[in-house]
Amino acid sequence: MRAVFVVLMLCSVFVFSSATEPRQVRLLPMPASVQMKTGQLVIDSLFSIGINGHSDALLQRAVELFLDNLRRQTGVPRLDMKVTDAAQAKLVVHCERANRAVQELGEDESYSLEISPAGAKLDAVTSLGIMRGLQTFLQLARTTSDGFAVPAIAIQDKPRFPWRGLMIDVGRHFIPLDVLKRNLDGMAAVKLNVFHWHLSENQGFRIESKKFPKLQEMGSDGLYYTQNEVRNLIAYARDRGIRVVPEFDMPGHSTAWFVGYPELASGPGPYQIERKWGVFDPAMDPTQERTYKFLDGFIGEMAKLFPDQYFHIGGDEVDGKQWDANPNIQTFMHAHGLKNNQDLQAYFNTRVQKIVRKHGKTMVGWDEILRPDLPKDIVVQSWRGQDSLAAAAKQGYRGLLSFGYYVDLNWPAARHYAVDPISGAAANLSPEEKQRILGGEACMWSEYVSPENIDSRIWPRTAAIAERLWSRQDVTDVNSMYQGLENVSRWLDWLGLTHNSSYEPMLRRIAGSNDISALRTFTDVVEPVKDYTREEITTVEATSLSPLNRVIDAARPESVTARRFADLVDALIAGRADSEAKQEVRAWLTRWRDNQSNLQPLETQSFLLKEIVPVSQDLAAVATTGLQALDCIDREERAPDAWATQQFALLQQAEKPKAQLLLMVAPPVQRLVEASSGQKAPPPPK
């Protein structure tokens, strides 16, 4: 076979051909280097995989998991597709050496994958590289005219950053183990390698302590993981090449600890589990030796349970009010020359860091922990930005970026995608300092997520962050990323993620009917408000007891329909749209114009629909505007100025959040009005 060496442009979608058809595959995350070859390797029931070189239980389970996925993807029974001798196998896996007993930061994850029509070969230094390569193989497998197949190809791949994480906050809302497991499957599919488990919060202490059982007995509403469950999850993650880093937030964000152990707090008790959201006053008392004695016992217990080298102590958002109000603490600060609460927290962190180190672990904390008196081996996780990360790196600290990766803020994937850990001040670091930036983590804070909708908040957007952390820095094409995201989103369906499947049942509940076509048309083009606007514009304060059953809870953080519509509109305005695209724009607008009359009958039968009536009316009005603009464009007539002014006012009104929803098709319709009238819309009011 003659290999055709086409070095692909990075970030472009690449195309491969079999004898009969051209097909597109957009791997996500994009590998470091890809060469297309000719032909394809057919995958049928006789497909087999064999291990040569080093083998161990971890690798064998990785191979079995791969076969399970491949069987699921192709629909062949569990009896087919076997592990065989490497000499006979269609896919030969070669691994040089064992991984460490406990997965470590920075272990080699590189791999090379060569596929020819006769067979495939996957080489890696360790099982971790094999796991990553097997995921690439799965993404390459497609239905073709000749059967399931992977294209002939040569891939060399390795991650850009060694720490690529997803944090899930199980404190504010408890997230059951099976939900976490399916999200670990999703992480593995996009080559993320750290699950950061935010286990304690004001609203709940979520893990069993045998030493201090009142933590979970009084601080969790009965919603916590047993130690056996934790071990089970860690093993599950390990089999997928994922480290598990626990976080116990201290000295703030810790009200739930104080329900059972009020003596840890800086203010008088008793305490109750918080039901509201926000930053609360209770904080541990850093001046009492009993606090450190407790933490020594607790951290010692948890350090044994969690094998990972890193141990996250939180450290964020201490408002200091309890410290200010406690005369003993004030006396202590004075006696120790601690000038302010930051100094006091630094004192606390120094003590805690010694405990963490005593138990053999390396401390991780949020931005606030960074003080020059801490040893250089700690890791700072930045929610404040690249500049703060750069400042840490300059001081010799290692860091992780989470600023820009908060998936609870409902940003579009492209916005997360544009955030690079080594940008801003970090771009000017020396190579050695840059090395200290270990990667980043997507963060799923859980004020507004339940087991039902959490997957839809994490996926598929987190895959864009995964690509940012794995792929080369110059992989930045947004359209290509979105294409990959769509593939990944559908692939995650196979793995049991519910980001797609939970949507319609939620809409049926809201509609109070099985006929949700009108509600779906509506919900497809709205998004939840962004950032922290949900809290800011609410009339009823949300708590951990609030049902999460509204349209805002079902609506996707990013509307695929609105994005596609905007692309079509932009093409149309730029004169790049063919007649089919023009027709599609008109068809969408017509459907939206008419949707309100279809939605109306439901509105009278469901209390959950009442709040969207004005948004649905806006959609009809905006669509009517869009159709009028389109008519003008079609007739090549300039729309009258007065009409345009009127429409701009209407659109501005429609762009305001209602029911905490944003109508995502209003901005592209505004561009249509601009194009049809030659007028520029006035800037939105401050």
Add this chain to the structure above:
Amino acid sequence: MRAVFVVLMLCSVFVFSSATEPRQVRLLPMPASVQMKTGQLVIDSLFSIGINGHSDALLQRAVELFLDNLRRQTGVPRLDMKVTDAAQAKLVVHCERANRAVQELGEDESYSLEISPAGAKLDAVTSLGIMRGLQTFLQLARTTSDGFAVPAIAIQDKPRFPWRGLMIDVGRHFIPLDVLKRNLDGMAAVKLNVFHWHLSENQGFRIESKKFPKLQEMGSDGLYYTQNEVRNLIAYARDRGIRVVPEFDMPGHSTAWFVGYPELASGPGPYQIERKWGVFDPAMDPTQERTYKFLDGFIGEMAKLFPDQYFHIGGDEVDGKQWDANPNIQTFMHAHGLKNNQDLQAYFNTRVQKIVRKHGKTMVGWDEILRPDLPKDIVVQSWRGQDSLAAAAKQGYRGLLSFGYYVDLNWPAARHYAVDPISGAAANLSPEEKQRILGGEACMWSEYVSPENIDSRIWPRTAAIAERLWSRQDVTDVNSMYQGLENVSRWLDWLGLTHNSSYEPMLRRIAGSNDISALRTFTDVVEPVKDYTREEITTVEATSLSPLNRVIDAARPESVTARRFADLVDALIAGRADSEAKQEVRAWLTRWRDNQSNLQPLETQSFLLKEIVPVSQDLAAVATTGLQALDCIDREERAPDAWATQQFALLQQAEKPKAQLLLMVAPPVQRLVEASSGQKAPPPPK
């Protein structure tokens, strides 16, 4: 509150009104008696349930399960909706006495449910009745304009038959435990109370025996349930009011036993697990004492593991060839005066029945076991029909109907629904004899099911069988049943059943693309061939190794779209269709006519689509015919005879199965051609 006593017509859809809106609820299975009252009980976060009267762990778990379901249905967090004192509770559960330690056939399942705007009361003799009533409550809960609510109502309910089962064959294809569990949830939702677990087959022995470990080690391909898993499933079923009856098929259907224990067989070994489908020759040797010694050990072990009183020994389809060929067996038969193989099997059954009884169990078997020499306490499960059931009842045997309830045959729900256990010869039994007909079981034989599509073969059609077995005999309105079925189908989505959610991923695999709109339009109107036609018309013999990834595996056994279209067409022909309905018929036909051109691009890129090309072409042709007929009807012109003749030929061709699929819209289009031409279609060729 003034109660409005409207005694509803049974089987009609009943309508209730809140202050602001009329709503329809169609409970399934239909309760024995329903009285509507005025108003509704609102269900919000403060909803609570309390137990008075008898309480025990089983009842408490039933109440917790109910709350979990209600929370899921309404989207409220797990912290809300509590179990409280009965005095404060919105729903008061009153149960008279404990159930038996092991659930028994015929335990009281009746309940009465009274709901007023102030609160609800659920009374039952036992926890079983409470479980059934709680399911009714869940079916009543709806989204209304005033919040979630149940209507004010009074229901008296009890089952018609005490044995209402679902059999799942896990031998031909192994079905993992989680899949069984979600199907138990589905069973509980429609008040089925027996899970019949068909655990051994020629293709696999699916349970761990500690006494005879070669059974699973050599007979299962590693796909079996451990005894712990079995106990876990039994407990899961118990919490849902479901008995678990194991079946070990003998002396035939037992090749998988002989792989590890060839000495049990009547012919020389060695044996291998069967991969093909059908009836095979190997059968246990009924003439050897070692056979009974083995069965004594094995049945003893299983009788301890399965607490249920009933123990199924299969007994069906012994072809007798191994017996004919074995001279020792022939000698034995001669010596014992056994005239034929039926006599020999009766001898075997008599021996096995004694072993089953020795271990404290009552024997169940398929039709073939029925011989007058067996004691009267055995139960006969009839796959042959009501006449055979009646014959058994006349002889004093109890019986179960499964004839007409084989869900693997892909019948429409209405056809199963029309099958009544007490009809045919059974209708003429004396009251005492009728009492011996215990009920029936839906049977899911698993030649063509995988974990991916099994739910879609069982649900929602099994719910129609559940209604037949629970509700009064005069509940027979098919349209009403279908309406209930649709509700249940959507409700089962909440429980995690995958009969709906697996459809689109399967289509995406087949299409090799995320764009499945054309494939879905097509697949929505085809059904798998019925009965055993799949085997009869295949060109490649299917085995347990065959992938189940074709359109026939994704297509639903009953096309909802085709049924609705047929209803519209019939209304149109009868002059009952309004203009909207007429438009809908035309819109469907237009869509189908144009679908082939949308499907075409996919056909060149997927090997799984090639086989449907002719069916898709048929769909386009049939739709074109339909549109022509519709034009004539609209214009009130009589279509020419020659045209009609031509179309009948085309339709007859289109009704022939292709790719083992049936085009379900061909028959209604034929009726349109008949109506437009005044011609009668010729009868289908033999």
